[in-house]
Amino acid sequence: MNTPAMEAIGLTRRFGGLVAVNDVNLALHVGELHAVIGPNGAGKSTLTNLLSGELRPSAGRLLLHGAEVGDWPSWRFARAGVGRSFQQTNVLKPMTVRENVRLAAQARITPLRRYLQVVTGEHAPTEAAEAALTRVGLGALTGRTAGTLSHGQLRQLEIAMALAAGPTVLLLDEPLAGMGPEESERLAGLLKELAADHAVMLIEHDMDVVFAVADRVTVMVDGQVLEQGAPAAIRGSAAVRDAYLGHAA
Numbered sequence: 391m392n393t394p395a396m397e398a399i400g401l402t403r404r405f406g407g408l409v410a411v412n413d414v415n416l417a418l419h420v421g422e423l424h425a426v427i428g429p430n431g432a433g434k435s436t437l438t439n440l441l442s443g444e445l446r447p448s449a450g451r452l453l454l455h456g457a458e459v460g461d462w463p464s465w466r467f468a469r470a471g472v473g474r475s476f477q478q479t480n481v482l483k484p485m486t487v488r489e490n491v492r493l494a495a496q497a498r499i500t501p502l503r504r505y506l507q508v509v510t511g512e513h514a515p516t517e518a519a520e521a522a523l524t525r526v527g528l529g530a531l532t533g534r535t536a537g538t539l540s541h542g543q544l545r546q547l548e549i550a551m552a553l554a555a556g557p558t559v560l561l562l563d564e565p566l567a568g569m570g571p572e573e574s575e576r577l578a579g580l581l582k583e584l585a586a587d588h589a590v591m592l593i594e595h596d597m598d599v600v601f602a603v604a605d606r607v608t609v610m611v612d613g614q615v616l617e618q619g620a621p622a623a624i625r626g627s628a629a630v631r632d633a634y635l636g637h638a639a
């Protein structure tokens with residue numbers, strides 16, 4: 391297969407004596423939706439924070455399009471095309487939908503470019519914002535105050551914010567949390583569409599959604615990869631079933 395958009399090799403993160411992410415290997419490819427599942431405390435959010443540059447690895451390698459990025463500061467990740475949505479909502483509620491996405495679009499732009507845009511009246515972030523909003527299905531609500539959106543619409547807005555900076559890699563931490571079945575199904579369809587031209591990593595607890603949309607699944611338990619494979623293989627795995635039942639007990 392071609393070079394992954396993002397690749398973790400032996401990626402490890404310790405918090406004092408706790409190894410939250412332990413020797414994880416993972417490859418994200420454009421055109422693929424890669425779901426990461428696992429019981430609470432498995433290390434999924436820590437892994438997302440490592441891949442988005444918010445946390446530095448304690449050990450191991452992180453590659454973006456084949457180049458080492460493990461020691462990069464977090465701001466370089468967004469500029470180099472790594473976008474993420476957050477488990478906790480990241481939206482500024484008094485601002486409009488459009489303003490939220492425009493601000494997010496600017497994450498990709500250097501301060502000099504932003505200054506030049508003001509001077510020349512160039513409107514690149516506006517166009518990127520409108521395109522992202524149309525793509526997630528919020529094109530008709532751009533002037534609405536974000537605080538008036540439904541829960542599902544807020545999650546769509548968060549995805550638009552992640553998309554607006556033009557990422558290649560999209561890291562989505564429980565984008566469907568708290569949604570009803572209908573909204574959830576619609577958004578799952580959108581995630582699948584986005585995977586056509588992005589490398590998508592999806593953290594998700596709803597197994598029906600995971601098995602419906604994922605091309606590949608990584609199962610984490612206690613910071614480690616328990617299994618990795620196609621959804622059908624993971625669904626039939628006794629080790630995965632045991633891990634979940636063990637944690638439920």
Ligand SMILES: Nc1ncnc2c1ncn2[C@@H]1O[C@H](COP(=O)(O)OP(=O)(O)OP(=O)(O)O)[C@@H](O)[C@H]1O
Nearest residue numbers: 405408409410428429430431432433434435436437
């Ligand atoms: N900043 C931190 N400092 C210390 N320990 C942390 C920190 N962040 C996470 N941990 C610990 O690392 C482990 C993995 O946590 P993490 O949040 O990555 O798991 P998770 O799989 O995302 O869980 P959930 O599904 O509940 O969100 C947990 O034991 C957690 O308490």
